Amino acid sequence: MATSTRKPLSPGRILAWLCLIVIMAVTLFPFYWILRTALSNNFALLTDPSSLFPVGFTWGAFKRVLGLASTAEALAEGGSGASLNTALYLRNSIIYATTQTVLVVFFSAAAAYAFARLRWRGRNLVFGVLLCSLMVPEILTLLPNFVLVRDLGLTDTFGGLVLPYGIFSGFTLFFLRQFMLGLNREIEEAATVDGAGPLRIFFTIVLPMSAAPIATVFLLNFINTWNYFIWPLLVSNSEDTRPLTLALAVFKQSSPQSALDWAGLMAATLVAALPMFLLVLAFGKRIVNSIGFTGIK
Amino acid sequence: MTLRRNRIRRRDTPVAWLLVAPALLGFGVFFAYPALRGVYLSFTEFHVLTPPKWIGLDNFRQLWQDDVFWNALGITVQFVVLSVLLGVFLSVLTAVMLHRLTQSVLIRGVIILPFLISGVVAALVWQLMLDPQLGIVNVWLRELFGQPVFFFNEGWAIPTLAVINVWKWMGYYAVLVFAGLQAIPATVYEAGRVDGASELKMFRHLTLPLLRPVLAMVVILNIISAFQIFDIVQVTTKGGPANASNVLNMYIYNKAFSQFDFGYAATMSLTLFAMLIVVTFIQLRLARANESDLD
Numbered sequence: 001m002a003t004s005t006r007k008p009l010s011p012g013r014i015l016a017w018l019c020l021i022v023i024m025a026v027t028l029f030p031f032y033w034i035l036r037t038a039l040s041n042n043f044a045l046l047t048d049p050s051s052l053f054p055v056g057f058t059w060g061a062f063k064r065v066l067g068l069a070s071t072a073e074a075l076a077e078g079g080s081g082a083s084l085n086t087a088l089y090l091r092n093s094i095i096y097a098t099t100q101t102v103l104v105v106f107f108s109a110a111a112a113y114a115f116a117r118l119r120w121r122g123r124n125l126v127f128g129v130l131l132c133s134l135m136v137p138e139i140l141t142l143l144p145n146f147v148l149v150r151d152l153g154l155t156d157t158f159g160g161l162v163l164p165y166g167i168f169s170g171f172t173l174f175f176l177r178q179f180m181l182g183l184n185r186e187i188e189e190a191a192t193v194d195g196a197g198p199l200r201i202f203f204t205i206v207l208p209m210s211a212a213p214i215a216t217v218f219l220l221n222f223i224n225t226w227n228y229f230i231w232p233l234l235v236s237n238s239e240d241t242r243p244l245t246l247a248l249a250v251f252k253q254s255s256p257q258s259a260l261d262w263a264g265l266m267a268a269t270l271v272a273a274l275p276m277f278l279l280v281l282a283f284g285k286r287i288v289n290s291i292g293f294t295g296i297k
Numbered sequence: 298m299t300l301r302r303n304r305i306r307r308r309d310t311p312v313a314w315l316l317v318a319p320a321l322l323g324f325g326v327f328f329a330y331p332a333l334r335g336v337y338l339s340f341t342e343f344h345v346l347t348p349p350k351w352i353g354l355d356n357f358r359q360l361w362q363d364d365v366f367w368n369a370l371g372i373t374v375q376f377v378v379l380s381v382l383l384g385v386f387l388s389v390l391t392a393v394m395l396h397r398l399t400q401s402v403l404i405r406g407v408i409i410l411p412f413l414i415s416g417v418v419a420a421l422v423w424q425l426m427l428d429p430q431l432g433i434v435n436v437w438l439r440e441l442f443g444q445p446v447f448f449f450n451e452g453w454a455i456p457t458l459a460v461i462n463v464w465k466w467m468g469y470y471a472v473l474v475f476a477g478l479q480a481i482p483a484t485v486y487e488a489g490r491v492d493g494a495s496e497l498k499m500f501r502h503l504t505l506p507l508l509r510p511v512l513a514m515v516v517i518l519n520i521i522s523a524f525q526i527f528d529i530v531q532v533t534t535k536g537g538p539a540n541a542s543n544v545l546n547m548y549i550y551n552k553a554f555s556q557f558d559f560g561y562a563a564t565m566s567l568t569l570f571a572m573l574i575v576v577t578f579i580q581l582r583l584a585r586a587n588e589s590d591l592d
Contacts (some may be wrong), residue, residue: 024404027407033433110317111316114312114313114316120314121310123313133324137570137573139525144330144334148326148327167323168323197312227413229415229531245415252421252532265425276414288402
């Protein structure tokens with residue numbers, strides 16, 4: 001079956017495959033380079049920058065960023081001696097990204113249900129007002145939001161990090177509403193006949209039936225929050241709340257350019273990206289399809 | 298039937314408001330209010346620690362005469378144009394190849410890997426690879442041409458940042474375009490083949506027009522996100538050297554958080570917002586994004 005539909009390898013197809021392979025190689029090479037550098041010794045990197053394999057192979061950089069190496073050991077391998085408290089930042093990232101994602105997906109799903117499945121006066125008006133949020137770029141609300149969070153005394157807290165983006169997300173709400181509009185009404189009507197109220201229908205019928213799109217927005221929100229830079233940069237100014245992405249940038253900027261611990265930095269980079277790779281391993285197909293799906297809406 | 302369904306069900310109303318309340322509150326407190334406050338602050342002198350002082354259009358006058366702002370705008374436009382041209386070209390190319398060659402989710406997964414990592418990580422690894430001494434790219438360039446390229450110097454900074462940005466986002470857009478291609482019915486191509494159209498002709502006269510709504514969306518998303526580039530610049534050049542990569546968001550950020558001139562920063566944000574609205578509007582009109590030739 002598969003072979004009968006396969007087209008013959010014409011010159012055009014070979015050329016296209018070559019082109020695609022080049023694109024994939026350029027896409028993947030930096031990832032390999034992170035790994036190769038993370039497994040290298042900093043001093044050896046300086047003497048042999050072009051080696052395609054780790055130079056002076058060592059697990060030292062990983063030990064350094066995971067806090068398993070002493071300062072003396074770190075210095076001996078060309079670490080700057082400045083430490084990167086990766087475990088703490090990883091914890092912060094997990095708290096920040098998980099809390100925000102769970103909250104925003106739940107609140108969005110609740111609102112989406114009200115907009116898609118319940119009949120109430122003012123529904124279209126409220127929905128229209130919320131729609132405006134999709135058109136305003138982040139920068140306009142960023143500074144006033146910072147002032148607001150500062151006035152609330154929430155700078156440098158997880159509350160301050162999460163709140164502005166953890167209650168309302170236009171995209172998430174609209175995406176879920178769109179899906180719920182298409183749900184079959186019959187099950188709900190049967191439940192109504194059995195005496196279930198709207199809340200009960202939401203929790204026991206609509207929410208479980210929306211598991212797939214909820215997983216989709218959960219993943220996309222989690223990825224975005226994990227990688228989010230500018231808001232944590234504004235709000236988080238101590239180690240106790242700083243997510244890993246931000247910590248990497250701060251670490252790089254606080255070390256002198258001449259003595260940058262590239263091996264350590266790349267090891268930390270890998271640790272920062274690891275949760276995303278795990279997500280891809282677990283939900284690869286879903287992520288790919290959901291990106292495509294969000295485009296079609 | 299419809300009448301019965303559209304009837305407002307009285308017992309739904311309180312529950313609906315209860316369910317909408319958190320989102321509505323979040324929208325009001327962290328979106329509508331800040332947006333309006335941003336507009337207000339742009340007419341004030343505001344240094345965070347003292348209350349804002351209304352100064353009318355002074356900030357806008359200052360903006361008009363601010364060479365750094367106009368320079369930042371020019372640089373941002375360069376960055377946007379480079380990012381969008383290269384990004385859209387590569388993502389359409391990749392999507393078409395994916396569509397014609399393989400349905401493999403694995404390959405699409407590989408293509409979107411850079412989208413999954415942060416701009417900070419992307420900036421860090423590219424800065425390492427492009428480093429004049431240590432960077433593998435420069436090692437190769439030295440072997441080929443005998444001299445390294447200082448990718449983050451005045452002349453090269455913006456094109457370099459644009460390439461990094463394209464690397465990070467290309468796969469995401471390629472998957473969007475790919476999904477658009479999947480939605481084009483195969484019968485369209487069969488008809489084309491019967492008429493004896495070549496592959497290139499079919500791409501030009503069938504694929505591109507049918508893809509227009511998706512392409513318009515990809516271009517707009519691309520423009521809007523490129524206009525707001527920040528993390529890659531902050532990690533690599535911080536706007537330097539000599540303002541050569543001082544893009545708008547970088548300049549706004551520095552005005553607000555290095556010089557604490559929040560009023561002026563708000564003015565620039567509002568101006569950027571106005572420009573984005575205009576660009577989006579023009580783009581939507583030009584692309585007639587809401588119409589599809591499939592209908």
